[in-house]
Amino acid sequence: MYEVFFRKFNEKIQLTEEEVTFVKQYLTPKKLRKKQYLLQEGDICRNICIVEKGALRAYILDEHGEEHITAFALEGWTMGDLSSFIKEEPAMLNIDALEDCELVLISKSAYIELLKVMPKFETYIRILMTDAYMALQKNMTNMISLSLEERYKAFIRMYPNIVQRVPQHMIASHMGLSPETLSRLRSRLNSRK
Amino acid sequence: MYEVFFRKFNEKIQLTEEEVTFVKQYLTPKKLRKKQYLLQEGDICRNICIVEKGALRAYILDEHGEEHITAFALEGWTMGDLSSFIKEEPAMLNIDALEDCELVLISKSAYIELLKVMPKFETYIRILMTDAYMALQKNMTNMISLSLEERYKAFIRMYPNIVQRVPQHMIASHMGLSPETLSRLRSRLNSRK
DNA sequence: TCAAAACATTGATATATGTCAATGTCCTGC
DNA sequence: GCAGGACATTGACATATATCAATGTTTTGA
Numbered sequence: 001m002y003e004v005f006f007r008k009f010n011e012k013i014q015l016t017e018e019e020v021t022f023v024k025q026y027l028t029p030k031k032l033r034k035k036q037y038l039l040q041e042g043d044i045c046r047n048i049c050i051v052e053k054g055a056l057r058a059y060i061l062d063e064h065g066e067e068h069i070t071a072f073a074l075e076g077w078t079m080g081d082l083s084s085f086i087k088e089e090p091a092m093l094n095i096d097a098l099e100d101c102e103l104v105l106i107s108k109s110a111y112i113e114l115l116k117v118m119p120k121f122e123t124y125i126r127i128l129m130t131d132a133y134m135a136l137q138k139n140m141t142n143m144i145s146l147s148l149e150e151r152y153k154a155f156i157r158m159y160p161n162i163v164q165r166v167p168q169h170m171i172a173s174h175m176g177l178s179p180e181t182l183s184r185l186r187s188r189l190n191s192r193k
Numbered sequence: 194m195y196e197v198f199f200r201k202f203n204e205k206i207q208l209t210e211e212e213v214t215f216v217k218q219y220l221t222p223k224k225l226r227k228k229q230y231l232l233q234e235g236d237i238c239r240n241i242c243i244v245e246k247g248a249l250r251a252y253i254l255d256e257h258g259e260e261h262i263t264a265f266a267l268e269g270w271t272m273g274d275l276s277s278f279i280k281e282e283p284a285m286l287n288i289d290a291l292e293d294c295e296l297v298l299i300s301k302s303a304y305i306e307l308l309k310v311m312p313k314f315e316t317y318i319r320i321l322m323t324d325a326y327m328a329l330q331k332n333m334t335n336m337i338s339l340s341l342e343e344r345y346k347a348f349i350r351m352y353p354n355i356v357q358r359v360p361q362h363m364i365a366s367h368m369g370l371s372p373e374t375l376s377r378l379r380s381r382l383n384s385r386k
Numbered sequence: 387t388c389a390a391a392a393c394a395t396t397g398a399t400a401t402a403t404g405t406c407a408a409t410g411t412c413c414t415g416c
Numbered sequence: 417g418c419a420g421g422a423c424a425t426t427g428a429c430a431t432a433t434a435t436c437a438a439t440g441t442t443t444t445g446a
Contacts, residue, residue, distance in 0.1 A: 062338040070334060083327045092334060115319075119312060126308075126315055129322035134276045136329050141263060141285055144369060145255040148432090167393065176337060178434055183395055341402090360423065371404055376425055 002027055004052045004076050005104045013124050023121070026110035032056075032101040038079070039095040045084035047105040051077050054101030055165055058093045059173070069174040072098075072162050078128065085111075098166060143176075151175065152185055195220055197245045197269050198297045206317045216314070219303035225249075225294040231272070232288040238277035240298040244270050247294030248358055251286045252366070262367040265291075265355050271321065278304075291359060336369075344368065345378055 005027070006020055015023070030049070032038060038056065039045050049056075056073040058081070070093065073079040084091035085108060106114075114121040142154055155175065156163050163171065172182035198220070199213055208216070223242070225231060231249065232238050242249075249266040251274070263286065266272040277284035278301065299307075307314040335347055348368065349356050356364065365375035 060334050060338045063340065063343075068337040070330075070337065082323070082330065086323065086327065119315075122312075122315060122319055126319040126322060129319060129326055130275070130279060133322055133326045133329065134279065136326065136333070137263075137275065140329070140333065141253050144261040144263065145253050147256065150256075169393070179394075180396085180435080181433055184433095187395080362423070372424075373405080373426085374403055377403095380425080 001029065002052070002104055005050045008050070008076050009124060012127050013120050015120065019118075019120065022118070023114070026106065026114055028105040028107065030103045030105050032097040032103060034097050034100050037094065037096045038103070039081060039084075039091055039093060041092060041094050042090045043084075044088055045081040045091045045093075047107050048078060048080040048082075048085055048111065049106075050104040051075050051079065052102040052104055054103075055098040056095055056101060057098055057166075057170065058095045060092055061094070067173060068176070069170055072159070072166060072170075072174065074161055074165070078132070098170075148177075148181075148185060149189065152182070152189070194222065195245070195297050198243045201243070201269050202317055205320050206313050208313065212311075212313065215311070216307070219299065219307055221298040221300065223296045223298050225290040225296060227290050227293050230287065230289045231296070232274060232277075232284055232286060234285060234287050235283045236277075237281055238274040238284045238286075240300050241271060241273040241275075241278055241304065242299075243297040244268055244272065245295040245297055247296075248291040249288055249294060250291055250359075250363065251288045253285055254287070260366060261369070262363055265352070265359060265363075265367065267354055267358070271325070291363075341370075341374075341378060342382065345375070345382070 002024060006015070006023075009015060009023075028047075029052075032054070038049060041061065051073050053075060056079050057069050058071040058073075058079065059067045059069045062068060071079065079095060081091040081093040081095070083089065084093075088108070115125065142151055146154060152175065155171070168182060168186075169179035172179045175182065177185075195217065199208070199216075202208060202216075221240075222245075225247070231242060234254065244266050246268060249272050250262050251264045251266075251272065252260045252262045255261060264272065272288060274284040274286040274288070276282065277286075281301070308318065335344055339347060345368065348364070361375060361379075362372035365372045368375065370378075
């Protein structure tokens with residue numbers, strides 16, 4: 001149980017068997033069926049989740065009620081509305097399952113307790129946050145400095161699994177494009193090679 | 194010396210006088226004149242910096258050589274190309290001074306050593322990264338879900354000091370707009386009230 | 387197994403923003 | 417103190433992308 005979670009953990013920080021057992025006490029498994037919600041806008045995000053299996057998306061609704069996908073999460077990725085989790089404020093994000101999912105949840109109290117009693121956990125979180133920040137930064141600089149075509153090609157290169165498993169209009173939404181524009185972009189790219 | 198740095202630190206984690214003295218050993222002061230560079234694209238970012246006084250900007254050059262400002266930093270803010278600092282890869286960002294600056298630098302070796310020997314430093318960095326991630330996320334969701342006008346009003350509300358101290362065309366660049374478009378947006382807002 | 391929904395594509399048109407250019411003002415450094 | 421540059425504004429025009437609509441295909445669920 002929790003194989004993916006601990007595989008990811010061990011990539012950053014080695015844990016002994018006892019430590020694994022110890023951490024497991026603080027984790028909760030959760031299954032989610034396709035289209036079910038993990039979090040809805042306005043609720044407080046009570047858990048950080050790690051995807052063991054399946055796929056999630058996070059999206060925000062704009063003033064016209066349009067969905068804008070802010071993130072996908074596949075196996076091994078972390079998902080949640082971090083601001084809501086940390087500050088215990090209403091979430092801006094909606095998170096739902098794109099496929100049937102198996103998740104690992106860390107509650108706020110578990111998070112706080114683990115940070116307090118287990119330095120290796122704090123180190124792991126520090127690294128996780130650093131990596132997440134760098135990834136977001138990278139996305140932002142790509143968004144700013146690349147042409148549409150280059151952005152799409154970079155996305156395919158970076159996240160080939162997402163392109164395979166997620167409908168195209170959601171990728172368009174994630175890139176801030178209409179489905180039509182992405183479709184035309186793709187046909188331009190195909191005709192060119 | 195390093196007043197701003199330790200004020201910020203103490204807002205998150207209380208330090209004893211001895212701890213302050215200890216941390217000071219790892220810090221280096223640096224002055225920068227307006228328009229001088231702290232970091233240039235292609236170089237490796239050897240230091241994380243905290244602004245004691247003055248203002249910095251970070252920008253990236255796109256394929257046409259156009260500048261796109263990715264961040265500003267005023268007193269108390271942290272600045273650097275984090276990916277370059279952590280991975281010791283060539284930086285994508287250019288960082289220069291918008292005003293004469295006084296900075297505090299933390300070198301990579303100081304960063305690693307402090308993380309190793311001082312749990313409070315690791316906790317501080319963990320919180321810093323978490324906050325930075327949340328702020329970037331917030332910017333991204335604003336970018337996605339708000340109209341231009343709302344984005345500009347949100348920016349003014351959030352960073353009134355930047356609006357006062359930074360030329361308008363740089364704010365346009367930071368918002369991903371041409372200077373003309375921001376100018377027209379502002380005149381629209383003014384005529385309306 | 388079939389009907390309905392979800393999805394991708396393509397065309398016609400609308401619109402927001404960028405680009406180019408001209409003008410005037412205000413800094414700023416020599 | 418003045419000249420040149422940086423900056424903001426405004427107008428005319430170009431262009432990329434959104435929007436609306438129609439069509440065909442694939443997936444899904446009863």
